[in-house]
Amino acid sequence: MKVKYFAWVRERVGKAEETVEPPASVRTVDDLMAWLAKRGEAYAHAFETPRVIRAAIDHAHVKSDTVIAGAGEIAFFPPMTGG
């Protein structure tokens, strides 16, 4: 599963994207954030307040309780500030 990070999530994680293989117990976007947060200090910092982080699966916004099964690409980013 490909994971992408943007804005300060990207800066804190220290990379723009990577491929991860979470265990089957990681079912939702929330689970994935909790699992990623345990991958080290940088991830812990990036995901320390998961409620402010937005997620998208395959280019569509999703809620944090969305099941990730079948996702090709999951992205994490702060609230958007374009326009």
Next chain:
Amino acid sequence: MKVKYFAWVRERVGKAEETVEPPASVRTVDDLMAWLAKRGEAYAHAFETPRVIRAAIDHAHVKSDTVIAGAGEIAFFPPMTGG
């Protein structure tokens, strides 16, 4: 007192402006339209439905019951269709 006509009021009257000297009994914009309507067939046609005609005194919109005393220039025209 200078009177100006625009759009179909101008076309019906047959002139764009003129100077008129109404009698003292002509007090309001309504009175002036009624008085002008008696100046001939062209005027009668132009002012046959005075309620649809708008008026301005010295470049400001006025209601038809406005007193005309002191007016330098009175204009008559149909509802506006600019923009």
Next chain:
Amino acid sequence: MPVPVTIRIQQADFDIAREIAALTAGRTDIGAVVSFSGICRGSEKGEIIAALTLEHYPGMAEAEILRHAETAMSRWPLTGLTVVHRVGRIIPGENIVLVLTASAHRQAAFQAAEFLMDYLKTNAPFWKREESAAGTSWVEAHDHDDAAAARWTKP
């Protein structure tokens, strides 16, 4: 910084890019510019229009636009405002009117531009005459334009 207000009534077409540049050049306090261009359509209610001729009341037209420009400036925090209204003969596809508003924030720019257009439609002394196969006729005012203007006076 004074608010630049430009009001012009002219036969010639306008250049939106040049008008925007004039409103924004050298400034860094503008976050939003809204432009509205009104364009002559080629048909009205199914009838083909060959051209419009715009007549106006010189002196009053400028005064009436300025009065509404001042109202807009007092109601919204604008950094600039431009109104250009063409007169004379205009063919389908050509510009009729331009309203430009600039502000730090987008809502002010949008609302002021809508307000100005609604008032131009109903209060500025301009009249359109249409040329079609049936001859020429004066365009009638629309009730929905009065309704659009009236919403700005609601509490």
Next chain:
Amino acid sequence: MPVPVTIRIQQADFDIAREIAALTAGRTDIGAVVSFSGICRGSEKGEIIAALTLEHYPGMAEAEILRHAETAMSRWPLTGLTVVHRVGRIIPGENIVLVLTASAHRQAAFQAAEFLMDYLKTNAPFWKREESAAGTSWVEAHDHDDAAAARWTKP
């Protein structure tokens, strides 16, 4: 006639006049064109801004703008729509975003442009980083932008 929809994300500046010409050329069914340009301001809350850097999510950004463009086209009778969003480093006074809407009537053009801007602000995956004397920091999202977007979902 198909509705021309143009969506571009680019580093380069845009030319409003050229974008309007592309939307209106050869057509006589357009009565109103509204443009919104979002411009980089030189200060935010009293702090001098040296520049913004815009980051985006390639692929999703285009998809999200297209999704809202399609919603706008289904809600208002538009004859065309253009969105150009810049990315990369932008200095005060430079353009950030352009939304253009064309319609037979002005209300549709105004409302669709406002709708698109409100949704771009809150839903399109772009992020601004500010450079100031204090260093660089990510711009925080505004609650009032969420409120502006929410008004389009009211009954």
